[in-house]
């Protein structure tokens with residue numbers, strides 16, 4: 001049965017010009033959603049459409065579609081049409097697609113289908129680099145430092161990136177010129193790295209930015225080719241202002257009004273779906289390209305959502321939502337239907353790769369729901385993340401593992417009852433600019449773990465001397481024991497029921513012969529963290545998953 005799903009944006013009651021002004025969706029049109037193109041294109045040759053203002057019925061608009069004898073009629077009052085017209089002026093949601101969702105031309109076609117499948121949405125699309133492009137760019141940079149300028153063109157990672165992007169534009173039948181300048185510049189940059197024998201974190205950010213700059217150009221060109229008007233944006237050109245912490249930059253407040261103004265004004269002046277590079281920004285002092293940390297496109301999406309006060313932020317992945325644990329550790333992990341911003345933030349911070357650690361902040365501040373969906377399985381309901389949810393039945397939501405954590409046991413050399421010990425310890429970390437993850441204290445001792453991502457970004461882990469420096473400073477006031485190769489297992493859930501959770505945890509760990517080396521209950525009241533040896537961690541997660549999610553806990 002032919003069916004008209006919507007009629008909106010009627011600018012004139014005159015039937016002659018009416019057709020060009022209608023925006024509508026029909027399941028049998030060749031291009032499922034038609035953004036203000038003439039309806040004759042959208043319908044294809046074997047359909048007929050008529051649009052009328054029925055004067056004898058007051059101000060009622062009627063659209064009648066006919067195809068092979070099957071007819072559908074939709075009527076709207078003038079008020080309804082005007083309401084839809086006003087609403088159609090606004091962008092409605094963000095749709096972010098990660099690398100796995102845009103890994104090939106086939107995937108890009110499916111993503112285009114997903115975008116046009118929701119005719120009432122006017123999305124802002126945020127894209128990551130295609131597939132594993134970011135990793136390949138980083139590897140190419142590392143190799144370029146060690147190779148001669150003349151052999152840069154033979155680097156297998158460069159060849160891989162070139163082949164992937166050229167194959168994609170060819171298969172999508174868009175112009176190669178869309179990316180050829182970037183590919184040439186990428187090769188020149190790698191030659192520069194080979195010449196200088198140096199890869200600074202600033203250059204590294206510029207290097208990886210090629211991934212997102214190319215994926216967005218290819219995708220925008222493809223949308224335009226299939227008749228869906230789109231406009232490409234580099235985030236660093238539209239107001240994403242960050243700190244100058246290359247490889248791990250923070251978004252600055254000035255970003256919100258700047259991005260909102262640019263995207264909104266362009267949309268009003270000439271509506272076209274914005275296709276924005278994820279992950280990238282511009283350092284406020286250096287004006288150089290920065291990146292938001294690995295997986296940073298999620299943060300780009302939530303920042304845009306908050307900037308424009310949109311209705312929803314959709315984060316499309318290759319899994320059916322946030323799962324009860326990392327599916328790479330346990331394949332029986334199942335989707336979590338609802339989460340609060342606090343739960344999702346803890347989960348991301350404590351290592352669940354599925355969301356960027358900082359990405360919940362803008363969504364929480366703007367109170368904008370985040371929906372995690374699977375681009376490979378769009379029918380799956382996914383995970384909805386909101387400010388609050390019904391916790392009456394909740395015990396545990398998800399189990400997260402953070403590996404390769406460094407732990408410090410710090411025992412005061414002074415006597416019991418001395419004050420200021422904690423303050424002195426944390427002053428040392430502040431001076432060294434190192435952030436701490438999990439803390440447990442008594443009056444004379446502190447156990448804590450160091451945030452591995454911050455350590456990595458500062459390259460402290462490779463420079464063992466830096467870690468020794470931390471220990472030397474602490475040894476001025478305490479006896480210090482440095483313990484490496486530890487894991488944090490974070491239990492995200494309803495900490496109001498911590499006795500029930502801990503009873504179960506200790507029963508499981510005892511049965512598995514695992515000794516917990518430190519335990520901490522976060523102030524956020526959604527997280528209990530346990531520290532165990534790296535070698536025992538995965539086995540613990542599997543055992544805990546089976547106890548909490550595969551048996552009746554009540």
Ligand SMILES: Nc1ncnc2c1ncn2[C@@H]1O[C@H](COP(=O)(O)OP(=O)(O)O)[C@@H](O)[C@H]1O
Pocket residue numbers: 097098099100101128295316317318319321322323324325326327328352353354355398
């Ligand atoms: N708790 C979890 N729930 C869902 N996915 C998880 C979880 N922990 C780790 N992952 C991993 O995160 C991946 C999705 O995140 P990511 O690779 O960053 O997606 P994208 O590149 O599409 O943005 C999944 O394929 C899965 O392997």
Ligand SMILES: N[C@@H](CC(=O)OP(=O)(O)O)C(=O)O
Pocket residue numbers: 097098099100128129134135211278279293294295296297298
């Ligand atoms: N391409 C970047 C940014 C990103 O967010 O990627 P993804 O959405 O595929 O995790 C990275 O690999 O880190």
